[in-house]
Amino acid sequence: MRTKLYVLYGGKSVEHEISLKTAVTVLGSIDESRFEIYPVYITREGLWCTPEQLTQKELTAEHLIAEPKFHDPARSIGEILSGVMAMSGAKVVLPLLHGPNGEDGTVQGLLELLNVPYVGNGVLASALTLDKAMSKHVLAQAGIHQTEYLACRYEEWRTDENMLLLKAEESIGYPCYVKPASLGSSIGISRCTNRVELIAGIHEAFSYDQKLVIEREVIGREIQVAVMGNGKPVASLPGEFIHDHIFFNYESKYMDKRLTMSIPAELPEDLTQGIRTLAIQAYQAHGCEGLARVDFFLDGEGRLYLNEINALPGFTNFSMYPVMWERTDGTSYSELIEHLIGHAISRHEDKQTIQYKK
Structure with a gap:
C-alpha cells in the first residue's frame, strides 16, 4: 500500500506566499505510485482545511488555497486531525511552512504529540534556527566565527531608545543590518548607513517581531x-x-x-x-x-x-x-x-x- 503523505503549507506567517510556491513545486514532484498525497492548507488566520482533489497538472498556488469549514482554529485543526490524518496505514507529514507558526517548532510540537513521522527539524532545532538571536548565541558557544551583532527586545527599545541607538553605533557601527529575529526571506530587513535609517529599520523590524538583531555589514x-x-x-x-x-x-x-x-x-x-x-x-x-x-x-x-x-x-x-x-x-x-x-x-x-x- 502507498504511504499517506500529508503536506502542510500556507500558514499564519508573512511568508505565506513563499510556502504556496514551495508547495506547488513539491506536490508536482512527488511519486504518486509510492505516496498517497493529502494537501492541508493553513490560512493566514491559522485555520486548517483541505483543497479540492487536484491532479499534478492542475497544480497552481491559487488552486491550493481552500476555504475552511470552521472559523475557529481549534475546530478546524480538530477536523483535519480526526479526519484525513486519522486514517489507518503508514503515514508521514511534510511541513512546508516558512516562518513563525510552522518553522519555529510550534507545528513540530503538535506532530510530536501525534507521534507521527515528519520531515525536517524537531522542536528545539526549529525554534533555535528561526530565532536569529538564539542561533547566534549557539554559534558563539560552538566557537563558530560570525559578524558582530546586537540583539534587542521591543520592551528594551520602548524603555530607552537612545541607549540602544548609542549601543548599536558604538559596538556595530555603519553600515549595519536590522533584522526581525524570527523571520526569513529577507522580509523586514533594512540596510542602514546612518541614525535616521537605523531608527526606521528598527521600527520596520519590530512591526514583524518582538525581537530584532542588528549586525555589522560584511562586504x-x-x-x-x-x-x-x-x-x-x-x-x-x-x-x-x-x-x-x-x-x-x-x-x-x-x-x-x-x-x-x-x-x-x-x-x-x-x-x-x-x-x-x-x-x-x-x-x-x-x-x-x-x-x-x-x-x-x-x-x-x-x-x-x-x-x-x-x-x-x-x-x-x-x-x-x-x-x-x-x-x-x-x-x-x-x-x-x-x-x-x-x-x-x-x-x-x-x-x-x-x-x-x-
Whole structure:
C-alpha cells in the first residue's frame, strides 16, 4: 500500500506566499505510485482545511488555497486531525511552512504529540534556527566565527531608545543590518548607513517581531551549503547567487530574473571542504535533523563568517537547496524529497525505542 503523505503549507506567517510556491513545486514532484498525497492548507488566520482533489497538472498556488469549514482554529485543526490524518496505514507529514507558526517548532510540537513521522527539524532545532538571536548565541558557544551583532527586545527599545541607538553605533557601527529575529526571506530587513535609517529599520523590524538583531555589514560573497541527514549529516558542494545587489532583499531573491546560480561556487578546494565541514558543525550545534541550508559570508580577505541557518530552505524552482544536491551527486528533485521522507521515518522509528516508564 502507498504511504499517506500529508503536506502542510500556507500558514499564519508573512511568508505565506513563499510556502504556496514551495508547495506547488513539491506536490508536482512527488511519486504518486509510492505516496498517497493529502494537501492541508493553513490560512493566514491559522485555520486548517483541505483543497479540492487536484491532479499534478492542475497544480497552481491559487488552486491550493481552500476555504475552511470552521472559523475557529481549534475546530478546524480538530477536523483535519480526526479526519484525513486519522486514517489507518503508514503515514508521514511534510511541513512546508516558512516562518513563525510552522518553522519555529510550534507545528513540530503538535506532530510530536501525534507521534507521527515528519520531515525536517524537531522542536528545539526549529525554534533555535528561526530565532536569529538564539542561533547566534549557539554559534558563539560552538566557537563558530560570525559578524558582530546586537540583539534587542521591543520592551528594551520602548524603555530607552537612545541607549540602544548609542549601543548599536558604538559596538556595530555603519553600515549595519536590522533584522526581525524570527523571520526569513529577507522580509523586514533594512540596510542602514546612518541614525535616521537605523531608527526606521528598527521600527520596520519590530512591526514583524518582538525581537530584532542588528549586525555589522560584511562586504563579500554569500556562500550557501545544503546539509541533510540525522545522526551522520552530509553537506553539498557550496553555491552562490551571482548578482549585483548591495542588499539581497526579498525583491532581489524572488523577482530578479537576472539571478544566476554558481554551483559549485568558484572556491579553492581547501576552502570548499572547510566550508562543508563548518556547515555540518553548525548544523549539529543546533541539533538539526533532516535538512537545513547554512549560509556564509566570505569577505575580500578570505575570512569566513557564518550568517545564518535556514531549517526549512525554499524548494521552489529558483531555490538553491535542491539544485545544490543535484550538482553535488546527481540527486533529482523527486529523489531529494524521498530522501528527506526516509530520514523522517528513520528518526521516528528510532524514537519508538525510548522508554516512558520504569
